[in-house]
Amino acid sequence: MDFLLNPDRERMNLTLVMGLLVNGRTVLEDFAWASGSERFACALKEFGLNYAQSGHQLVLDGMGYQYSLPSMLPFDFDEPENVLLWTLASKDTEQLYTLAAEPDREGVAKVVAAKASLLKYFKVKVETDGPAKFVFRFDEADVAIKKDSLGGIPYAMRNRLLLRSLVRNEYLSFEEKVSVHDQLTKMLMYFGVDLKYEGRGMEQLSEFERRLMMAQGKKIERTQFTEMSETRVITARDYYVPGDTTEATALAVLTTVGNMPKENVVRLLNVDLNSTRAGALTCLKRMGANVETVTRREKFGDVFGDVEVFPMEAGKRLQGRRFGEDTIATGFEEYALLAVAACFAEGETILRLPKEVRERMRPVNEFLAENLRKTGVEVGVYDDGLVIRGMETIVNGSDFDGGEWPAIGLALSVLSLALQNDEPVGHSELVEASYPGILDKLKQVLETEKEAQE
Secondary structure, three states: OEOOOOOOOHHHHHHHHHHHHHHEEEEEOOOOOOOOOHHHHHHHHHHOOOOOOOOOOOEOOOOHHHHHHHOOOOOOOOOOHHHHHHHHHHHOOOOOEEEEEEOHHHHHHHHHHHHHHHHOOOOOEEEEEOOOEEEEEEOOOOOOOOOOOOOOOOHHHHHHHHHHHHHHHHEEEEEOOOOOHHHHHHHHHOOOEEEEEEOOHHHOOOOHHHHHHHHHOOOOOOOOEEEEEOOOOOOOOOOOOOOOOHHHHHHHHHHHHHOOOOOOOOOOOOOOEEOOHHHHHHHHHHHHOEEEEEEEEEEEEEEEEEEEEEOOOOOOOEEOOOOOOHHHOOOHHHHHHHHHHOOEEEEEEEEEHHHHHHHHHHHHHHHHHHHHHHOOEEEEOOOOOOEEEEEOOOOOOOOOEEEOOOOHHHHHHHHHHHOOOOOOOOOOOHHHOOOOOOOHHHHHHHHHHHHHHH
């Protein structure tokens, strides 16, 4: 059975920003809106983006670097989207900007949260600082850039750095030990920005330097180097936004653990296979899942392709594995799905979170673990992440609830369907809002099983 997935939302929103900055027309082929991306495109209209859907294409007419500047700054998006919009606005340090909402409890909370997020990424000059209204100018100076525990720049900050330097025509260079979510980097290169993005390691050292470091017992680490020079005009090009890796992972996990006939095959079409984003599919393969990339396309500056997933062979199980924080960072959105897969694995699976997210993820992990334990599986929550000891046969498990986290709701929906439960997972409406149509697609996987049994 073939499945077309919703486009990757992060890449879609980055593409819309590029469509604004192109001085001309960008055409998105085989187009469909990602969840929330049409609302983001509407916010970009305030900056001058024009767009129109025609059949299977979306046509974007950009303004180049001479885009408009709104006085009321949008802030009702997730932080990565807010940061993109604010970075566009930060080009002008004389313009007064306002974050404002109704002066009730909800409005005040929104402005306080937006203000805290804003000050994490930008330096500003404050004009008015009220509970439900914050008026300011962007400062010419930049905030100090802090790398994370893996030696990389967090991707929202990374995107801000690249976009800020681009619209200001400034030189930029930085080096990282690891890059996570580098879609914007590759997108900029594809659209003709003067950008160098390359790995560096032993080959950059002279023979004498290599021998000296080896004699001193120093490890020669490979790093990723980014250098961007002034680019006055961005080239208009056609583009394509591949399918969401999270949805692909959900379908792959259900196919693997759903007790389906081994001859069944699920084909996931045009999946985003960027190595800094699709780490969860690699994790599933390491656990023994039969997940194979059958068609790989290197187009539009990045990688996407078709993925085939077969059920586990009779008598075989997934194997527990230890996944370090660097691996989880490339599949963070699919963290809960990997936890569900671990419930069916032989032995112990350890999922270690990057240090920067551990504190805020602790209550999320407690909530996820509470749901997973309803199956009888042993789940331990510790400071670094989760420890899960899977079971060969899970016969119990129901009354799951995804709470306020759509990604957890999606993972628990996979678990519930694998256990052949009839009742929906609590708060499944949030899953449907974030991943439109995914619940029906998951049910279709099981319908394939029923047809084979009949």
